[in-house]
Amino acid sequence: MNKIIGLLLFTLTLISCKTSEVEIIVDNGLLLKNAQIISPEDQTISSNDFIVTAGDSIVYVGEKKPKVKGAFTTIDANGKYIIPGLIDSHVHVTGTDALSDDEELQHPELVKLFREQLPKSYLYFGYTTLIDLGTAKPDRLVDFQKMEVRPDLYYAGGGAVIGNGYGLSNWEDEVPNFVYQENEAYPFPDSYVKENHTPEAVAKRIAESGAIVLKTYYEPGFDPAQPRFPTPSQKLMSNLKKEAHKNNLVLAVHGNSLEAHGFLAEAEVDVMAHGLWNWGNHRLDSTMVLPMEIKEVLDAEIKSKIGYMPTLQVINGLRELTNAEYLDNTELEHVLPKPLLDYYKANSNIMYANVFGNAPKHIIATNFNRISEQGKLSMKYMNDNGGKLLFGTDTPSSPTYGNPPGYNGYLEMLEMANAGIPLNKILAMATIENAKAFHLQKRYGTVEAGKKANLLILNKNPLRDITAYNDISQVVINGRPMNRETLSAHKD
Numbered sequence: 001m002n003k004i005i006g007l008l009l010f011t012l013t014l015i016s017c018k019t020s021e022v023e024i025i026v027d028n029g030l031l032l033k034n035a036q037i038i039s040p041e042d043q044t045i046s047s048n049d050f051i052v053t054a055g056d057s058i059v060y061v062g063e064k065k066p067k068v069k070g071a072f073t074t075i076d077a078n079g080k081y082i083i084p085g086l087i088d089s090h091v092h093v094t095g096t097d098a099l100s101d102d103e104e105l106q107h108p109e110l111v112k113l114f115r116e117q118l119p120k121s122y123l124y125f126g127y128t129t130l131i132d133l134g135t136a137k138p139d140r141l142v143d144f145q146k147m148e149v150r151p152d153l154y155y156a157g158g159g160a161v162i163g164n165g166y167g168l169s170n171w172e173d174e175v176p177n178f179v180y181q182e183n184e185a186y187p188f189p190d191s192y193v194k195e196n197h198t199p200e201a202v203a204k205r206i207a208e209s210g211a212i213v214l215k216t217y218y219e220p221g222f223d224p225a226q227p228r229f230p231t232p233s234q235k236l237m238s239n240l241k242k243e244a245h246k247n248n249l250v251l252a253v254h255g256n257s258l259e260a261h262g263f264l265a266e267a268e269v270d271v272m273a274h275g276l277w278n279w280g281n282h283r284l285d286s287t288m289v290l291p292m293e294i295k296e297v298l299d300a301e302i303k304s305k306i307g308y309m310p311t312l313q314v315i316n317g318l319r320e321l322t323n324a325e326y327l328d329n330t331e332l333e334h335v336l337p338k339p340l341l342d343y344y345k346a347n348s349n350i351m352y353a354n355v356f357g358n359a360p361k362h363i364i365a366t367n368f369n370r371i372s373e374q375g376k377l378s379m380k381y382m383n384d385n386g387g388k389l390l391f392g393t394d395t396p397s398s399p400t401y402g403n404p405p406g407y408n409g410y411l412e413m414l415e416m417a418n419a420g421i422p423l424n425k426i427l428a429m430a431t432i433e434n435a436k437a438f439h440l441q442k443r444y445g446t447v448e449a450g451k452k453a454n455l456l457i458l459n460k461n462p463l464r465d466i467t468a469y470n471d472i473s474q475v476v477i478n479g480r481p482m483n484r485e486t487l488s489a490h491k492d
């Protein structure tokens with residue numbers, strides 16, 4: 001008799017051979033049978049496999065029928081496809097969707113409803129692992145982790161903002177991890193201790209907060225008519241990288257312009273948190289050709305194996321503020337509480353004006369369509385030339401209802417597929433590639449024994465049809481199977 005004995009939640013003793021029946025004793029387990037498992041690594045699809053989970057872990061995957069004993073639920077996955085839960089490596093879970101801090105104060109009931117639904121909205125679209133890339137409200141990361149049903153959450157904590165730079169145009173106690181840059185024109189405020197704001201001190205503090213990422217920024221600003229924000233020097237970026245790695249943190253950097261990508265390619269950062277859609281003086285024209293200068297920067301990123309998050313939905317989400325029909329999309333009812341959706345409908349013109357002022361909607365729409373196409377062309381070039389694409393949406397990226405939680409990831413996938421990214425690449429990016437880039441591959445990214453029991457049971461094959469990601473039968477989160485409908489904000 002060959003035995004795999006899974007005892008209680010985590011303890012698992014393996015006394016296994018090859019031939020006869022495998023015995024597994026589980027507590028709080030799950031047996032999936034007739035599973036067609038898709039490997040994100042080589043796109044093979046198994047037939048009639050068995051998966052056994054115990055507690056929050058997968059303990060067995062194989063063709064041989066195991067003899068499962070103990071407390072477990074059986075799911076017949078006949079005709080379905082099993083993939084690992086999806087990872088979105090660029091989200092912000094501490095805000096309240098499109099609401100500003102002032103609006104949050106005015107509408108606490110909307111904040112409460114949204115925050116209760118938020119984790120379920122991500123799960124509704126299959127996102128079982130999230131990486132929060134920077135927040136000014138770290139307390140809310142803790143609140144999120146207290147929710148009973150939620151994706152696994154990793155984070156950058158308080159981002160390492162460049163002193164007086166983007167995201168810190170005024171010194172704020174709420175942004176405690178700003179990095180002081182010696183050559184900067186702004187005097188260091190007396191109220192702070194300089195030694196607490198060196199790359200060394202900041203990286204250490206971020207690591208101690210439990211973060212897995214050091215997030216910093218290269219952003220001179222979005223309006224050329226305004227004075228530039230200070231940006232880091234190569235020396236400072238190199239020190240940040242050194243200190244991040246010393247503390248086992250991944251260095252992820254905000255930047256979306258030709259200037260930023262050029263600088264960060266040279267710095268050989270680990271991850272670019274945005275795609276290259278702002279082409280500086282270049283503009284996409286009807287020839288749809290990528291300018292040589294853009295290619296050169298992308299080539300440098302490919303050569304340095306920098307992880308590249310296209311974040312196409314940043315631009316598309318802003319463009320939706322110009323779209324009068326957007327809020328009538330019934331998919332939104334699954335991820336946003338109805339009172340919040342009603343608030344958006346009542347205030348859409350104010351929200352547009354807050355972002356775009358008096359600019360005519362059709363001009364904004366045309367510009368954002370062009371910028372969106374620029375982002376897609378840059379992404380396609382990365383894909384076609386061996387670049388390391390990662391799946392990250394930046395949800396929500398700005399005060400727009402165009403980046404709804406969970407659904408935004410699905411929209412990003414649709415855009416990628418539209419732009420010609422092969423479906424097997426999209427699956428790999430959102431699973432194993434993200435897991436590797438953020439050093440999470442021991443527990444995430446594939447369906448294998450030893451990994452987290454975070455699985456999606458799909459009605460369609462996602463290697464054939466991108467809409468499979470919106471045709472989920474069940475989401476298994478930490479070993480707990482949930483029918484998709486139970487995660488929807490829409491209550492009949």
Ligand SMILES: [Zn+2]
Binds near residue numbers: 090092
């Ligand atoms: Zn972001």
